[in-house]
Amino acid sequence: MRHPRALLATLCLVAAAITTIPARSQTSDTAATRVTTSLAPTAAPVAARFDVDSATRAYMAQLSPEARARSDAYFEGGYWLLLWGFLYGLAVAWLLLGTRLSARMRDVAERATRRRALQTAIYAAEYIVLTAILGFPLTLYRDFFREHQYALSNQNFIQWMRDEVVGLAVGLVLGTLALVIIYAVIRKVARSWWIWGAGVAIVFLAFVATIAPVYIAPLFNTYRPLPESQLRTEILSLARANGIPANNVYEFNASKQSKRISANVSGMFGTVRISVNDNLMNRATPAEVKAVLGHEMGHYVLDHVYTELVFFAVLIVIGFALVQWAFARVHARYGGRWDIRGVGDVAGLPLLVALFSIYTFAMTPVFNTITRTIEAQADAFGLNAAREPDGFALAAVQLSEYRKMHPGPIEELVFFDHPSGWNRIHRAMVWKAEHIEHPSIAAE
């Protein structure tokens, strides 16, 4: 789930945005941020027959205090990892610049060839591999040891390392390509590089978001058509009812990496693919699977990939403008000491990356709120489409394995890229209360 993108993230300038999009399209989570409990006067008798709050409490009580403490600790540790990862990245940039290692890497590239694009490519490859190596201790702790500590991983070290190396190879190809194009643009347009550079980053982001599910995901997992079953028939019926042109459902072996449940509906230009992971198929009830897929279909029908691209495009343009402003100032002061000739000099890449990471770190609540709001929309769509409020609530309980169930409002605003489990369960129970008269809901 995290491998290809997380690596890519550390490797190129468009990192922050790249991580967010595919990461989300793979998560199957569901729920709503804002909950309105004030029922209309006519709904009063309904509320009397179905108590939303006690139903929510009953689902929350399915988790033992130990399980709650464990998932709280895992998720809250993530807040600190965000900070450590940020500071670690700054330290790596400082090391590359302060020791003039970055300038020497550029000199190596310039001695190797006279072609500017090739020089950029050589430097980019050096940079991507070196930062992956320097960042490895943190990656190893965060993605291997810590995942095992919380019993979320199914991989031994060799299997995990194989995925890391494949992720690095993908990052090397895509990152080098992106940097060659961005630097060609920076040199061409000089002062207005930030707007053109942002344009390239956005196009590249759209490209990666488009090819990732089709070409990158299969490098890590195997996709097989889901065998004929009642559930498969119902999934395809749900798709048809919502105007999704899919005629097959795929199952992929996510259990190879972790115990996490997930699904996605991906594709553009008429190629739609509904994928469920084997953890979801093995660990969830049919009602849960349908509830999760209702949510995923919501992402597809509501064009969330494009919505996010628009939001991220705006944030990237603002980020590049700020980076340009800051780069000029830092360069005026330290450019000589670090042997960086200007913004068009690839040796300045660690500085560009560091400045952009300061921006994305500061904007964490904004990025999270954009995605959380979109996720809440998909939740609402999924409840209406699948009509499985209890399946939805059960899935929210299972997702608590790696997400804190009941954060404070500020905590949810800053750190949550999906609505919290409590919010999702509560929203599902509100939906149930409002549909309790319907025979299919009342029957449960």
Ligand SMILES: [Zn+2]
């Ligand atoms: Zn989602």
